[in-house]
Amino acid sequence: QQQVKQSPQSLIVQKGGISIINCAYENTAFDYFPWYQQFPGKGPALLIAIRPDVSEKKEGRFTISFNKSAKQFSLHIMDSQPGDSATYFCAAFTRLGGSNYKLTFGKGTLLTVNP
Amino acid sequence: SQTIHQWPATLVQPVGSPLSLECTVEGTSNPNLYWYRQAAGRGLQLLFYSVGIGQISSEVPQNLSASRPQDRQFILSSKKLLLSDSGFYLCAWSTTAGGFYEQYFGPGTRLTVT
Numbered sequence: 001q002q003q004v005k006q007s008p009q010s011l012i013v014q015k016g017g018i019s020i021i022n023c024a025y026e027n028t029a030f031d032y033f034p035w036y037q038q039f040p041g042k043g044p045a046l047l048i049a050i051r052p053d054v055s056e057k058k059e060g061r062f063t064i065s066f067n068k069s070a071k072q073f074s075l076h077i078m079d080s081q082p083g084d085s086a087t088y089f090c091a092a093f094t095r096l097g098g099s100n101y102k103l104t105f106g107k108g109t110l111l112t113v114n115p
Numbered sequence: 116s117q118t119i120h121q122w123p124a125t126l127v128q129p130v131g132s133p134l135s136l137e138c139t140v141e142g143t144s145n146p147n148l149y150w151y152r153q154a155a156g157r158g159l160q161l162l163f164y165s166v167g168i169g170q171i172s173s174e175v176p177q178n179l180s181a182s183r184p185q186d187r188q189f190i191l192s193s194k195k196l197l198l199s200d201s202g203f204y205l206c207a208w209s210t211t212a213g214g215f216y217e218q219y220f221g222p223g224t225r226l227t228v229t
Contacts, residue, residue, distance in 0.1 A: 043220035
């Protein structure tokens with residue numbers, strides 16, 4: 001089944017702390033894993049993404065760790081800031097054939113960073 | 116650079132009225148286009164996707180329909196709205212330029228059915 005399971009549903013972190021959001025999948029046809037950040041009333045924005053042949057990708061304070069054998073990946077936000085407070089979605093791409101591909105989303109994590 | 120537009124930004128419609136939401140993409144050609152709905156509670160539900168003009172795939176049977184009359188235009192419609200159609204509607208486009216998948220979302224339309 002094409003599902004991406006995301007946890008936790010909500011997360012509260014103190015300023016300067018590390019925020020960790022986890023995702024797991026079953027479908028081995030997934031071949032690209034982006035994370036999106038969404039602020040209230042806005043569309044999700046692409047934050048960072050990783051291919052399954054890479055175990056880690058870092059962009060600034062954001063790092064994706066990927067464990068292909070366990071079919072798990074996670075987002076780490078270092079030195080979390082109040083401005084990082086948002087909903088975060090993990091996702092997975094699968095190619096359906098030709099130019100047809102689809103993105104499957106986790107249910108989201110509401111992150112609150114307290115000052 | 117690529118830009119995606121959605122309008123209207125907000126809409127309040129009575130039950131039983133028709134609906135038309137529009138999405139346009141600039142700065143790219145032959146994108147894949149998507150309509151999502153996000154109800155309260157954050158989850159993103161894929162409604163329709165299109166790989167080309169006139170080519171529409173539906174993910175969930177419902178009261179809505181989609182059309183793609185032009186390469187960079189995607190329209191979400193309903194003949195008669197239901198209360199359950201309320202939500203945040205997001206259009207997205209994607210490309211595999213450079214061999215990587217990228218999907219980008221529009222600003223969304225907040226629909227309230229009363």
